[in-house]
Amino acid sequence: MVDKLARIVTEELNVWYGAHQALKSISLKVEANEILGIIGPANSGKSTFLQVLNRLIDLKPQTRVSGRILIDNQEIFGANIDVEALRRKIGMIFALPIPLPMSIFDNIAYGPRRNGIKKKSMLEEIVEESLKAAYLWDEVKDRLSDSGLNLSGGQQQRLCIARTLALKPEVILFDEPCSGLDPVSTGKVEEAMLELKKNYTLVLVTNNTKQASRVADRTAFFLMGELIEINNTQEMFTVPRDKRTEDYISGRFG
């Protein structure tokens, strides 16, 4: 089998919060245009893993990171890395939808504006494109100047996706994006993810093993900071190699 282009490679990645080790020598690859699902019980290090990838972990006090993370062959903890450019390249969707307290338009134009795009026509174009890609355009096109806070939960989450798409990222990280949503909204977000895969590489952290089995191409199982198993989703859910994976996906703990 020919190795696909690996977008993200982590080698022996360790993360400590103070004395507590949250990730223990994680080595894995995320391939281009796949959805990598990451499952595992609470506090298994899944969200930490996402936060290292776009260096949001820098915000947390007293953290220490060792090992290497290569994104398109560039070491992201290396010297002279433009963290802001990195975060534009690796977008992030949070567990709870957090619209900034401003209009729908301004929410989506936020990233491009900070990157120096000032022209109104250009911003309008980006906003429309992003909203369409997140399946929100039809619902909000007549009220772009409304506050983003006035949208429903599902709409807010799609707004957040659109906001990330406006950065024209290459990788999108989803941190339990449906944990606060009802089944219908969850379905819409999942649909959007499957569509996004055509143009982006996605990493999806989820508490919901069923969700991983529905959308992920490959799935990784994290437990207490360790990577227990990574495999094709179908294989992992039918014939898990590790006993602990089997226990987890069959709901025996977690």
Place this chain on the structure above:
Amino acid sequence: MKKLSPKITQKIVFSLLSLATLLAMVPVVLIVLIIIKNGLGAINWEFLTTAPRNGMREGGILPAIVGTFCLVTGAVVFAVPVGVFAAIYLNEYAKKNWLTRLIRLAIINLAGVSSVVYGLFGLGLFVIFLKFGASILAGAMTLAIMNLPVIITATREALANVPQSFREVSLSLGASKWQTIWHVVLPNAIPGILTGIILEISRAAGETAPILFTVAAFYLPGFPTSVFDQVMALPMHLYAISTQIPNIGLDVRYGTALVLLGVVLGVNSVVIIIRARLRRRQKW
């Protein structure tokens, strides 16, 4: 003697507590009422728009109002940028270490230093060492330093109330730290910062001791033309006419006190209204 039942003890204690509170609140009500009652008669158009005459026994207080306005404006201009930046540093940049602890201690001390010591400091640094002379500049800077803790504390509280998630979202969208502060954190902290600024205005308008040796003129009927001029100020004027000059009609004194109190309490009411609105409106 039989021991009182807990219920009855509680009743007695609570009534004593309410009595004490009442006693503590009486002065503020009394002071305000007395000054309004006696001062209202003195206030008219002439009082507010002319200079004092006849050894300050007659006429108005316009120069003092103008002087206080200059000092307050100056104090705000100097204190707000530094205070807001210092609060941004403490809330957004500082890590938990000895330096942060030292800064906190320094702020507490700035807040606790006696107002007359600020006067000495202003005299030593601005008037003499920097050769500003007794001037609006020296007085406003002294007031600004004295009120720095007010601005820092209020701004810091306002910044801390902006949810951390907003910062994470902004940074995750590729904004730099400063862009995050400027475009997300500060706009959402504005009402709180405003509260701090208004409180500073109120304090700067009422302080006497810090301006005693740095700017205030006893009697100066004209208006200032540069920041190196001396001015009269409302609190200084009230001090002068109530202790230094014999045979002044009580109504002139009460009138001056009322104008000063009105300015200060009026400004404070604005703070209270902003805060109440803010509490109702907060969405996140």
Place this chain on the structure above:
Amino acid sequence: MLKKRWNHKKIFEWGIEGLIKLSGIVSIILVGLIFIFLLKEGISVFKIVNPINFILGKEWHPVSKPPDFGILSLILGSFAVTLGAAIIALPLGVTSAIFIAEVTTGKTKEMLKIGIEFLAAIPSVVIGFVGIVVLAPVIQKVFDLPTGLTVLTGSIMLSIMAMPTIVSISEDAITAVPKRYREAALALGATRWQTIWRVVLPSASGGIVAACMLGIGRVIGETMAVMMVTGNAPRIPHSLLEPARTLTSTIAAEMGETVQGSEHYFALFAIGIVLFIITFVINFTADLFLHKEKV
């Protein structure tokens, strides 16, 4: 592609972050500057009088020849006024704080807090003015004195000024006691007062002590009101009904008459040093109490 490049945006931000960091330490610089300038101007007086005689000397005659620079009477004046104010303000302030924090709710609580805020806002010179025109004549008449401007008058007016500090900081400390402590006590059948007395107040004690100290600090540093109502006699007061003079009012009253660079001028700055050290110690200790509680 991810390499950092310096452009005008990055340079601007580097500059502004530098300014922010500088502003962060500005308060430390200011405290340092205040102390340095007090020392610079005040230290010269110790060429004429040694520090011990300065503090313990009973006579303050700064303009006689030769001058006497002993500030004991001023220290005792400050002490007397502060003691009187503390005796009035501490019990009233702490009980009011308990009442506002634990007993009242809703509108009443709002109104009381606004009242305290207004009290804090009243300028010291206005308090002094009211002391002169309202309280002093009453004191004079009641005790049949030659003058109503006494230590007692000063103590009463200053207790009013200390009240907001004591009430608001104590109230914060009481409100900060976690709700579950109260719920646990109430669930065991304690009355509200028993809960306050045995559970809430002990846990808030550090904050309340700090509040009292800061209130006292405010009184010691207070200048205008005390200068206007205590009569300004630089003698050691023997009763609450005599006039006295404090450290602060001495500086405020005499600085205007001194010649810059004269012995008298140095001596007033030296008093400033004493005041600075007193308030520094009080604030530092109060902060320790406030801090202890949070750990």
